[in-house]
Amino acid sequence: MIKETKSGLEHFHTVTCQHLEPLYQELAHEQHPHTLFITCSDSRIDPQLLTGAKPGDMFTIRNIANIIPAPEDPYQDFTTLSAVEFAVEVLNVKQIIVCGHSNCGGCKAALDGAQAMEHLPYTRAYLKVLEPVRERVEKEAANHVHESKYRLMEQRNLIEQVNHLKDYEFIQKRVEEGKLEIEGWHYTIETGKIAVFDEEKDQFCTVF
Ligand SMILES: [Zn+2]
Structure with a gap:
């Protein structure tokens, strides 16, 4: 164990655990997270810090570039899909944030x-x-002179992954019943700003 982890663990046991003991007792045998948070594995994103979530509030999936397989994708990634299915069908999360x-x-x-x-x-x-996202971005980039191609790729990828989620029948059903909301966020690391994709306006709107 490297020294940074050892001292972090020590702090968790001597300070954090003491402070959160009643909450951990409450969570000992069950979880009722309100949110499924799907994000990139990048070390600079801290979903709890970003949203103020406490232990037990958020079910989390992380992978490179926050990819959710499409239902028709022949290379299905069951690691991600099983976690999505469990969060929605068993834990009944109220929202999914990608x-x-x-x-x-x-x-x-x-x-x-x-x-x-x-x-x-x-x-x-x-x-x-x-x-397919890369090909679309290459074509679109010419019309987005003020936007970097990489940012466009991040945003188009995000929309693509949100659409994949919406293509699953079990998710569609919950959205139509008003039991589930899905949002796509683009997080700027150096400013902390969050831009949420507005489907009706077909653009990202900065909310914070
Ligand atoms: Zn990333």
């Missing part, structure tokens, strides 16, 4: 193409599903 972010290495690699990942065979295979 959170992409600025300077996303996964989106950049997908946009730069396979040759940029020559030494990363697993990552290359994994990011292959973003190829």
Whole structure:
């Protein structure tokens, strides 16, 4: 164990655990999270810090570039899908937030193409599903002169992943019944700003 982790663990046991003991007692045998938070594995995103969530509030899925397989995708990623299914069907979360972010290495690699990942065979295979998004961004980029191509890729990827979620019947049903909301967020690391995708306006609106 490296020293940073050891001292963090020590602090957790001597300070945090004492402080949160009543909550942990309450959570000992069950969880009732209100949110499923799906985001990138990037170390700079801290969903709890960002939303003020306490232990037990959020079910979390993280992977490179916050990818959710489409129902018709032949390379189904059951790690992500089973977690989505469990959060919705068993835990009855009220909202799903898909959170992409600025300077996303996964989106950049997908946009730069396979040759940029020559030494990363697993990552290359994994990011292959973003190829249609990359093609659309390359075409669109000419009309977005003020926006960097990478940011456009992050935002288009986010919309794509939210749409994949909405394509699952069990999710559609809950949304139609008013039991589930889905939002796409783009988080800018250096400012902390959150832009939420507004489907009606077809644009990202900064809320904080
Ligand atoms: Zn990322």
